[in-house]
Amino acid sequence: MAVVSTPATLERALPVMDNAEVLRIRNDFPVLNQLVNGQPLVYLDSGATSQNPVSVIEAEQEFYEQRNAAVHRGAHHLAVEATEAFEDARQTMADFIGAGYEETIWTSNATEGLNLISYALSNAGLWAAQGRGDQGLRELALGPGDQIVVTEMEHHANLIPWQELAFRTGATLRHIPIDDDGNLRMDAAAEVIGSRTKVLAFTHASNVLGIINPVQELTALGRAAGALVVLDACQSAPHLPLNVKDLDVDFAVLSGHKMLAPTGIGVLYGRQELLDILPPFLTGGSMITTVTMERAEYLPAPQRFEAGTQRISQAVALAAAANYLTETGLDRIHTWESGLGQRMVVGLDAIPGVRVLGPAAGKERIGLAAFDVDGVHAHDVGQFLDSRGIAVRVGHHCAQPLHRRLGLTATTRASAYLYNTTDDVDRFLEAVAGVRAYFRA
Amino acid sequence: MSLDQLYQQIILDHSKARHGSGLSVTAAPADAATGQSHQLNPVCGDEVTLRLAVQDGKVAQVAWDGAGCSISMASASVLSELAPGLTVAELHQVIESFREVLRSRGKVQADPELLGDAAAFEGVARYAARVKCAMISWVAAEDALNQAA
Numbered sequence: 001m002a003v004v005s006t007p008a009t010l011e012r013a014l015p016v017m018d019n020a021e022v023l024r025i026r027n028d029f030p031v032l033n034q035l036v037n038g039q040p041l042v043y044l045d046s047g048a049t050s051q052n053p054v055s056v057i058e059a060e061q062e063f064y065e066q067r068n069a070a071v072h073r074g075a076h077h078l079a080v081e082a083t084e085a086f087e088d089a090r091q092t093m094a095d096f097i098g099a100g101y102e103e104t105i106w107t108s109n110a111t112e113g114l115n116l117i118s119y120a121l122s123n124a125g126l127w128a129a130q131g132r133g134d135q136g137l138r139e140l141a142l143g144p145g146d147q148i149v150v151t152e153m154e155h156h157a158n159l160i161p162w163q164e165l166a167f168r169t170g171a172t173l174r175h176i177p178i179d180d181d182g183n184l185r186m187d188a189a190a191e192v193i194g195s196r197t198k199v200l201a202f203t204h205a206s207n208v209l210g211i212i213n214p215v216q217e218l219t220a221l222g223r224a225a226g227a228l229v230v231l232d233a234c235q236s237a238p239h240l241p242l243n244v245k246d247l248d249v250d251f252a253v254l255s256g257h258k259m260l261a262p263t264g265i266g267v268l269y270g271r272q273e274l275l276d277i278l279p280p281f282l283t284g285g286s287m288i289t290t291v292t293m294e295r296a297e298y299l300p301a302p303q304r305f306e307a308g309t310q311r312i313s314q315a316v317a318l319a320a321a322a323n324y325l326t327e328t329g330l331d332r333i334h335t336w337e338s339g340l341g342q343r344m345v346v347g348l349d350a351i352p353g354v355r356v357l358g359p360a361a362g363k364e365r366i367g368l369a370a371f372d373v374d375g376v377h378a379h380d381v382g383q384f385l386d387s388r389g390i391a392v393r394v395g396h397h398c399a400q401p402l403h404r405r406l407g408l409t410a411t412t413r414a415s416a417y418l419y420n421t422t423d424d425v426d427r428f429l430e431a432v433a434g435v436r437a438y439f440r441a
Numbered sequence: 442m443s444l445d446q447l448y449q450q451i452i453l454d455h456s457k458a459r460h461g462s463g464l465s466v467t468a469a470p471a472d473a474a475t476g477q478s479h480q481l482n483p484v485c486g487d488e489v490t491l492r493l494a495v496q497d498g499k500v501a502q503v504a505w506d507g508a509g510c511s512i513s514m515a516s517a518s519v520l521s522e523l524a525p526g527l528t529v530a531e532l533h534q535v536i537e538s539f540r541e542v543l544r545s546r547g548k549v550q551a552d553p554e555l556l557g558d559a560a561a562f563e564g565v566a567r568y569a570a571r572v573k574c575a576m577i578s579w580v581a582a583e584d585a586l587n588q589a590a
Contacts, residue, residue: 377510379485379574380448387444395485409486409508438444439511440453 039389047415059320089319098243113253113268144170204236209358210365260321265314275301337367347429368415375441456511461521476588517578
């Protein structure tokens with residue numbers, strides 16, 4: 001009798017992660033096995049960029065050693081192999097985020113994905129003004145009187161493209177404020193989001209606060225207003241199970257380098273009906289059907305949004321990274337990292353003069369904590385931790401308006417991933433406890 | 442290289458003392474030529490606004506406001522003590538020497554005769570990410586000096 005196991009049931013059968021498993025996982029990451037300033041490296045900067053397991057590094061190397069060629073052209077053996085690897089990788093990423101194959105577009109990173117959406121939308125206005133495209137396209141165009149809504153906690157990548165879209169189209173940019181704990185003020189959201197809102201863009205999880213935003217509630221407000229809903233999944237897709245269809249968003253972006261893949265590769269999800277009518281952002285080779293000296297016809301998505309030679313080996317490596325995460329189990333990773341996040345907050349709260357941003361201990365947060373040390377600048381905190389082999393991020397974390405709102409210019413951020421143990425967090429906490437004495441604060 | 446070589450005692454002292462800080466409450470000498478410069482390090486948010494007064498060909502006063510890490514604040518403090526009394530040409534020479542040491546990645550040793558307390562920043566040159574912190578007030582001083590002289 002055949003025993004049928006789906007990956008989902010296998011995943012449920014696995015026990016919760018523990019330090020022993022994490023130490024085994026860590027062995028897959030060569031870069032973590034080194035001394036920094038004479039001490040074993042504690043890498044707590046995965047929110048900025050994550051490290052690569054051997055399987056990802058080998059996937060990229062294997063591609064170059066055995067299959068490298070331009071994709072979608074040429075009839076030779078390598079071209080076929082490369083195209084298959086590239087498109088298989090797309091299917092892997094589509095499955096990873098619960099999107100359709102044609103809805104999964106390669107980008108350089110989330111920043112490019114967000115710029116792609118914003119430029120495609122302003123191109124919709126330019127096309128509509130010239131009588132190009134159909135009624136569906138005209139409805140996507142923005143103009144004076146229309147509104148774009150973001151939140152006060154956004155990374156600059158999910159703010160500035162919208163500022164510039166507002167500038168180009170004459171639309172108005174508004175934002176949903178946060179309260180002192182960093183929560184989005186949903187009462188204000190209900191007022192800010194209205195019938196004039198054409199775009200609602202927000203982050204799934206904050207790279208500074210560690211907060212997970214109420215996607216369903218926000219999306220419902222956006223839907224009721226008839227707005228396009230754009231989700232920045234940079235800090236969520238690497239760390240927790242994500243399904244863009246369940247979340248009912250129109251667009252979502254992620255960066256590969258934050259989820260165990262190399263730099264230079266990311267994914268944009270777009271709902272099929274929208275991708276079918278949106279004008280392209282970048283134009284050129286690989287995205288056309290017929291070209292004359294006067295004009296061109298474009299391919300449907302995803303190629304429509306993938307002009308020029310693509311990041312092929314990086315796409316293959318990103319798929320390997322997604323497989324690594326899926327095999328480990330994103331719900332298990334999420335549970336483990338949430339525990340590390342709590343351990344950070346509880347530990348930091350116990351250190352005099354340290355103020356943690358975002359949700360209090362016991363409240364939901366992903367595995368990161370940004371904090372201020374009274375009397376010591378974040379740069380000095382980071383330098384002190386580095387001298388003890390601990391890597392953290394210092395600065396405004398590309399969220400100046402959020403820091404300003406909280407009365408700060410720079411903070412220190414520790415961000416964990418599946419390869420961090422509780423010992424890593426404890427070594428970090430022990431080091432932070434020594435900061436104020438060293439700087440005589 | 443140890444942390445203590447970066448954060449020398451003299452730097453930690455100056456980061457607390459902040460000589461010359463209080464631009465808004467310090468009046469420039471009445472008949473002096475002044476220049477003022479605002480510099481920002483977008484990476485970490487270090488910020489300095491520095492005013493420099495020149496009288497009879499010599500630096501008469503340095504006053505500044507700023508926010509930032511101990512390296513940036515200490516370096517503004519040291520500069521404020523060092524510059525007054527120097528001729529315009531001498532301050533240019535000191536700034537150039539300071540810059541050369543900091544950009545050398547540790548290859549050029551500081552001349553304590555010329556740089557005084559600023560020689561303590563020699564260790565910063567080994568930390569590429571911190572060179573701008575040490576330089577920010579000096580860049581402001583150079584700009585202000587060019588305006589005033």
